[in-house]
Amino acid sequence: MSEAKITYVNGLQFVGEAASGHAIVMDGDAGVGGRNTGLRPMELLLIGIGGCSGMDVASILNKKKQDLKGLEINVKGQKAENYPKKFTDIDIEFIVRGKNVSDDAVKRAVELSMKKYCSVKATLEGSAKITWSWKIIEE
Numbered sequence: 001m002s003e004a005k006i007t008y009v010n011g012l013q014f015v016g017e018a019a020s021g022h023a024i025v026m027d028g029d030a031g032v033g034g035r036n037t038g039l040r041p042m043e044l045l046l047i048g049i050g051g052c053s054g055m056d057v058a059s060i061l062n063k064k065k066q067d068l069k070g071l072e073i074n075v076k077g078q079k080a081e082n083y084p085k086k087f088t089d090i091d092i093e094f095i096v097r098g099k100n101v102s103d104d105a106v107k108r109a110v111e112l113s114m115k116k117y118c119s120v121k122a123t124l125e126g127s128a129k130i131t132w133s134w135k136i137i138e139e
Contacts, residue, residue, distance in 0.1 A: 011035055042077070042087070045124075050075040050092065052120040053132075056113035057094060057106075064105045069139045070097035077128070087128040094134040101136050110134050 003019040012028035013035060026041055028034025039047070050073040061068045071094065078089040092114075096106050114121055114132055121130060 013037055042079070045087070045120075046075040046077050046090070049090065049118065049120040049124065049130075053092060053110075053113045053118045054094075056117045057096075057109045060109035060112055061096070061098075061101070061105060064102075064109070066101050066105050067099040068096065068101065069099065071095070072097075087124075090124065090128045090130045092130070092132040094132065095137060096134060097137045097139050099139055101138075103136060106134050106136055 004016055006014050006016045006026075008014055009025075012033050014026045015023055016026060017023040024044070025038030026044070027036060027038040028040065029036050054071055054073045057073075058068060058071050061071075074093040074095070076091045077087040079085045080088050094106070094110055110132060114130070124130060
C-alpha cells in the first residue's frame with residue numbers, strides 16, 4: 001500500500017510527504033488565496049504521469065542497450081471548463097536523445113509504458129483521453 005501525509009501550513013499552502021520520506025510543497029496562486037510557493041496539485045498529476053512513464057521508457061531503452069544520452073517528457077493537460085475542472089485530454093511527448101537510437105526500440109518502450117507498465121496512466125485511463133508521441137534527437 002502507498003501512503004502519503006498532507007499537512008496544512010497556512011493560506012492554501014500544504015506540504016505533502018510520502019512514505020519514502022520525500023516531501024513537496026503545494027500552494028495556490030495569489031488570485032485564489034495562495035502565495036505561489038509551490039506546485040499546484042494538478043501540476044503534480046502531470047508530473048506524476050511524465051515521471052512514471054519516463055522511468056519506464058528509460059529502463060526499457062537501457063535494457064535494450066540503446067545509447068540513451070537524455071530523455072525529456074513534455075506533458076500537456078487540457079482541463080474542462082466546469083468544476084471539478086478535471087483533465088479531459090493529456091498529451092505526452094517523449095524526446096529521446098542519444099547516439100544511433102532505434103526508432104523501433106523507442107516506439108516499443110513508449111508503447112509498453114503506455115499500454116502495460118505506467119500505473120499513473122492506468123489510473124487516469126477513462127478519466128482523460130491520453131495521447132503520446134516521441135521523437136529522437138541524434139547526439
